Each structure stands twice: as C-alpha cells, then as structure tokens.
Amino acid sequence: MMPDGRYRYRYIDRKGNRQAVYSWCLVPTDKTPAGKREGLSLREKEKQIENDARDGIDGKSAEKLILNDMFERYMEGKHELKQSTRGNYLYMYKNYVSEDIGLKRITAIKYSDIKAFYHSLIKDKGFKPNSMEIINTILHPVFTLAVRDGYIRNNPTDGVMAEIKKSHSWEKPKRHALTIEEQEAFISFISESNVYRHWLPLFTTFLGTGCRVGEIIGLRWTDCDFENKTISINHNLIYRRQGNGKCEMHITTPKTKTGSRTIPMLKDVRKALMEERKRQMAEGFCQAEIDGYSGFVFVNRNGYVHNPQTINRAIQRIYTEYNDREREKADKEQRKPNLIRHFSVHNLRHTFCTRFCENETNIKVIQEIMGHSDIGTTMNIYAEATEAKKRESFDNLEGKIKIS
Numbered sequence: 001m002m003p004d005g006r007y008r009y010r011y012i013d014r015k016g017n018r019q020a021v022y023s024w025c026l027v028p029t030d031k032t033p034a035g036k037r038e039g040l041s042l043r044e045k046e047k048q049i050e051n052d053a054r055d056g057i058d059g060k061s062a063e064k065l066i067l068n069d070m071f072e073r074y075m076e077g078k079h080e081l082k083q084s085t086r087g088n089y090l091y092m093y094k095n096y097v098s099e100d101i102g103l104k105r106i107t108a109i110k111y112s113d114i115k116a117f118y119h120s121l122i123k124d125k126g127f128k129p130n131s132m133e134i135i136n137t138i139l140h141p142v143f144t145l146a147v148r149d150g151y152i153r154n155n156p157t158d159g160v161m162a163e164i165k166k167s168h169s170w171e172k173p174k175r176h177a178l179t180i181e182e183q184e185a186f187i188s189f190i191s192e193s194n195v196y197r198h199w200l201p202l203f204t205t206f207l208g209t210g211c212r213v214g215e216i217i218g219l220r221w222t223d224c225d226f227e228n229k230t231i232s233i234n235h236n237l238i239y240r241r242q243g244n245g246k247c248e249m250h251i252t253t254p255k256t257k258t259g260s261r262t263i264p265m266l267k268d269v270r271k272a273l274m275e276e277r278k279r280q281m282a283e284g285f286c287q288a289e290i291d292g293y294s295g296f297v298f299v300n301r302n303g304y305v306h307n308p309q310t311i312n313r314a315i316q317r318i319y320t321e322y323n324d325r326e327r328e329k330a331d332k333e334q335r336k337p338n339l340i341r342h343f344s345v346h347n348l349r350h351t352f353c354t355r356f357c358e359n360e361t362n363i364k365v366i367q368e369i370m371g372h373s374d375i376g377t378t379m380n381i382y383a384e385a386t387e388a389k390k391r392e393s394f395d396n397l398e399g400k401i402k403i404s
Helices: 042-055 067-077 083-096 111-125 129-148 160-167 180-191 197-209 213-217 267-283 308-333 345-359 363-370 375-397
Strands: 007-012 018-023 230-233 236-241 247-252 261-264
Touching (some): 007 042, 067 129, 083 129, 083 236, 083 247, 111 129, 180 308, 180 345, 197 267, 197 308, 197 345, 213 236, 213 308, 213 345, 261 363, 308 345, 363 375
Antiparallel strands (some): 007 018, 230 261, 236 247
C-alpha cells in the first residue's frame, strides 16, 4: 500500500519495461474512500493485465491510442489503394468520423458504440445504404489492424452492418434489364429524334458492348481497332469526390485482371463509332487530357468528356418524353401504352449481359466479355435470363401439347 492509501501492482510489460497500476480498492467489494474517483479494484486490474499478457494485448500502449491514430496507421500501410479510392476514404473519414467516434480511445469503443454511431449517421446525416457501406468498409479493417497489432481483442464493427440492414429493412435493389421491347423503343425514339439523336452512338456502344460507364466515357480512339473489329478495355475514367471535397475526373486501371479485356466490335457498334468519328472530324475532336490520357471518343457539347450524372439525366429526359408521347398515342388508339420503366446507365450493362446470356451458353465466355471477377455474378444473370426464356418457351406451348 502506498502512503496515500492506494494499492499498487508492479509488473513488466511485453516490451520489458517496468510498469505499475494503482487503485483505491484491493478487491471489488471494497468501498472507494469518500471524495476519490471510483474504478477497478487492484485485483481486477491485475487480472486484466494477466489476460492481456496471455492474449498478447498491449494494453498500456492501447490506452493512448484513439481511433484517429489507428486510421492514420492503417492508411499509411495501404500502398495498393488507388488514388481515387484513397481520396474518397479520406473525405468520408474526415467529414463523418474524425470529429466524432474518431476521438475515442480505441480500447473504449464497443459494439454498442459502433451501432449507435452508425444509427446517428442514418438519422442525423441522412446516410443511405451505399454511404453506410463506405463507412463500414473504412472502419472494419482499421479495427482489424488494431486486433492484429495486439491493441484490442475483438473487432467492434463485426456484425454491425448486418444488424443495421436488418433493422432498416435495407436490401440492395435488384438491377433490372430492359426488355427487348423497351430496348427497341428507347433506341428507335433516339434515332428518330432531332433533339436526342446525337446520343445514339453513345447508347449504341453501351448496349453493344456491356461496358461499365467508366470504361465507355474513358474510351479512346486508340482503343478502337476498326480493322480487326475489336475494342480494348484497359482503363476507367471516374468522376469522384477527392480528399479536398471536390469532384474531379481521373483515370484508374481495372481493379482486377478480368477488368482488362478485348471485346469484339459488333457491326452496329462499329457503325455508331464511325459515325461519331465522322462527326468529330467535321466539328473537332476532344481536346481534354486527363492523367496523361487523351483522344477520348465521346464528348459533351463543351468538347469535354461526359460524366455519369449527365448521361443519367439524358436517359431520364429521353424515356420521360417517350412515355409522354406513347401515352398520348395509346389513348388515341384506345390501347395500353408500352412504357419504358425508370432506369439508369448501369442498367444498360445489365441489359447487354441479359441479351448475351439469352443467346450464349458458354458461361466463361460471358464472364470474360463482361469482365466479371466473380463467376457467381455471371451465373446469377445467366440464371435470371434463362428463367425468363424458359417461361416464354412454355407460354408458346400453351394449347400445343394435347394433355386433355
């Protein structure tokens, strides 16, 4: 016992340094002296130190670490992160984590703290599923690093997102493909429109290649081999918020090896690209240079590359105007209108994949053309497409098989 009445326990930490802990109580049943701060008894602290030593936990060092410190350590070790991803992580962490739970000691953060923090982002910041996934994608590996470095025993983010999704009934919306009728109506309307016809080469290329939006808006003339009728997919053009909060265009390479691929050029795609090239030969080619890349195929009215938001706005204007006209026409003809459902640029890739699956049985070929890193993704779309074909086939059998 110390002269002031406290109890002391000395020990050697994992680094070989002498350490000591103190408490006003020897055992849990002892009463804390009046006017003194309550805390663990000395025996409880001894037990904690023994458990930490057994489990390889560096409790003494961990007491000084806050979550922000651990995040910095994690980011310093993530050399493989693409600059765009790094910028997005830094922006999200700085604006939503660093001044909140980021200031807490990492040893003091529990499962309930993470859950409460996530709920606050949803309630107070209006976070949707995608934003919550980003926050969890950042925090989970930070705590995993803390576990592996011996600062904490368990990852407090484990299972939190699953519970959040369940409590908010969050399910990832299923991306639908345009039906053949919708696809034909969409392209036909653009082809016949003086207002929207300049979009035809872009949407033809989307529907004829199944490429991701970043692959299409980043496509260069040097990637198009008109002689051999192939398109080389070797990079993406992304429009993303950076660490400084500004949205910028950047080139990034595919995340997986399957992302780099060569796609055969369909006749309609070749025709559309040649039409676009002919137009630019008369009006001028894209002069933009982004991260050393230039000579982009698709340009906006200002001669710069497109961004996904602009394309989505164009899609909405097109199908809205088509639907308005179709309703008027159907009303005059006293029939049900054939409308185009709401969709975005991402549905065009899914549409191509569905058409491909309806006409190709070799799953590996489909996977390679689509650039799917997980064949399960290909299989799911294939199963969905063939199920629709199966129902169509049976509908055609009605009345043809003499059963009764």
